[in-house]
Amino acid sequence: MSPLLTVEELLALRSSGSPRLLDVRWKLGGPPGPDEFRAGHIPGAVYVDLDAQLASPGSSEAGRHPLPTAAAFQQSARSWGLNSSDTVVVYDDNGLLAAARLWWLLRWAGFDGEVRLLDGGLQAWKEAGQPLATGDEPAPAEGDVTLGEGKLPTVEVDEVPEFVENGGLLLDARPAGRFSGEVASIDPRPGHIPGAVSAPATGNLGDNGRFAAPDVLRRKFGDLGVSDDRAVGVYCGSGVTAAHDLLALAVAGFDADRVPLYPGSYSQWASRPDTPVATGPTEPPLIDAAEARRRVAEGAVLLDTRSPGGREKTGPIEGAIIVDRDNLDAEFDFGSAERHAEVASLQTPIVVICGSVNGSGPVAQNLIGRGFVNVAHVEGGAPAWHELDR
Template sequence: GSAISARHVVNGGIGGGSQRRGDPSGSVVLVGAERLHDELLSATPPLLLDVRWALGDPHGCDHYRAGHLPGAVYVDLDTELAAAPGGRAGRHPLPSVAALERSAQGWGLTAGRPVVVYDDNGGQSAARAWWLLRWAGVDDVRILDGALGAWREAGFEIETGETVPVPGDVVLTAGHLPLLDADGAARVARAGVLLDARAPERYRGEVEPVDPRAGHIPGAVSAATGDNLDGTGRFLSPDRLRARFVALGVDGSEPVGVYCGSGVTAAHQIAALAVAGIEAALFAGSWSAWSSDPDRPVATGTGTGTGSG
C-alpha cells in the first residue's frame, strides 16, 4: 500500500493542473475515445496531436494523411520532439525549450488550451509528446487510451489530408517534470529503482538492433513498456499497474527512474507510473546515450547488477 501514498506527488507533479477532471487515478493522464469525442464537440475542444512514429518506419506523415482524428495536427517525433541525434546525447536528445516552443506554436497550441496526443501504437510514441509538453509546463495533456484503434472501434469519423493550424502563442519553460542524466540514472539504479522499458531480450543483451553496445545499466530492472497495456492496446487499470510496479520493487519510498532505447517508450512507462500514482524521472538519453560512452559499465543477463545472471 505504500505506493498509494506517492499519489499526492502526482497531483502536485505529473497530474498538476488537471485535478478539475476529478483525478480518480489515471484520468489526468488518459482520455477514452468517447470522452474525447464529446470534448471535441464542446466549446473548448482540446488540440489534437497525431504522433505516429515507429523505429524503422519513416512514413508517419503518410499514415497521418491517409486517416487521422478530425482536426488533428501531425507532429514529427524525430524533428519536433527531439534535437539532432549524436553520440553521448543519444538518438533522441530533448529539444531545446525554444525549439519545442516554436514547434508547439506551429501546431496551434495557445496558452491554457488542453492537449490530447495519440498514435497507432498504444500511445508508445505519443507519450513522448505528453512527457515533453508536461516537462515544458503545459498542465493539461492527455494520451488517447487505446490509440487510433479505440477511436476507429467506436465508429467515430476519420479525416484524410492535412490540418493546417492557425499558429498559437503558447510560452514554454523547462523543468516541470523530473529528468535524469547518465550519472543520475546510475545513482537511481543504486539507491532507488531504475526501470529499463525495452524488450527483455535487449535488456539481457541478447540482441541490440540500433545502439553501440548490448546490455543494460547495472542495477536496472527489466520492465518492458508493452506490459503496461492490455490486449486491446489500452493501459491497464491503475490497480493493475500499481501491482505491476510494486512487483518490480517500486514501493513509493525511494526514487524511480526510467530509460529505454532513446527516451521514447520510457515516457510511456512514466505515463503508466503516473496512472498508478507514482512519480518517476526520465533518463532522456537512455541506452543510446549510455552505451555510446565507453566509460559506462554494461551489465548483461537477467541479474540486475552483476552481469552474470
C-alpha cells in the first residue's frame, strides 16, 4: 500500500472510522504554523509543532533539528490523542516537506498503527471543495500510545565518511543551489558532504504539487544510482526534508525502511571544524543515445546545443529545441519572456545533446546548478543519435 492517499480516500476513511488527523505546517523562515492552522485547517485536525515536538533543541553540535527523545516524543504523541491502534493521516501545505518528518518519526519510534499522508496536502483538500475549520480545535483526550526509538536506521556524523568510502550512495535533499554552494547558506560553510549526490526533495513533486508517479520517481532515483542492492543514505539541512526523499523512495517501490537518515545533516556537518566540505553541482548523468530517445519519447525535452555549423554538418534532430548555450540566462530564466515554454518547471525532464560530451556536459551541469532536478546528456552526441537511424 502506498503511504500516500487522496482526498477521496481520506473522506472514505473518515466515513468508516476516525483517523487521527495531524497538521504539520512548518516552513524554514515562517510564517508561523500555528497562525496558519488557525486561519484554516481540515476539520478535526490537531496541530503538530515541528520545532517543539518533532525535534530536540538545536545546537551547532547536534544540528538544527536533532531527533526528539523517546520520552518527549511519546508525550507529544499522547497530547495529540494518539492511541496505539489509531490510523494516522498527516498533511501540511508545502508538498509534504514537513509532514514527511512526522511520517518517518512515528515509524522510527515503533508506532504500530498505519501512517498515511494526504497527497497534495491542504491545497488538495481545498481544490476538492472540502470545508475548512478556523480557530483552535478542542484539545483531544490524551492518548495511550507507547513509543520508543531506533526502529528505523540512522547514521551518525562520525559514520558518514566510512558509509561513503564503502560505496554508499548519500542523497542530499536540499535545493541544488545549496548543495553546490552557489546559494547563500544558513550554515557556517556552503556546499555539501563530499561524495554526496544532489536529490532535491522538491524534485519528488509534479507541477500540481502532488507526488510524481511511482515509475517516474523510480527512474529518477535509478538515474542517481539508487538500486535495491546498494547502500543508500539521506540527509538535508537539518534532517527534516530528508524524510521527503525517504517517502519518495517508498512511493517509488524501494525499501525505504533500510535507508538510514543522517539526523544531524548538513547543519551539524558544516559546524564541525574537522569535516571536509565540497562545492559545485552534481555531475549530470551521461546516457547513451537509445536511452535518450526513450526519455524523449516519454516526454523529456531535448535541447540541441550545437553551433549552427555543427547542426549543418551533422544534420538536424527532429523535435529538438535549439538552444544558444551562451545565452542560458534568457532561455531558462522563469522570469524571462524569452524562455522556452516547453520547459515548464524545474521538474521538467531534460536531455541535452551536442556534437560531443564536451559541449553537452557543461550545459547540463549549468542547468542542474539552476535547480533543474532531472537533467542528462548524451554520450556520443548528435552522431550517436543519428547512428540509430542507420
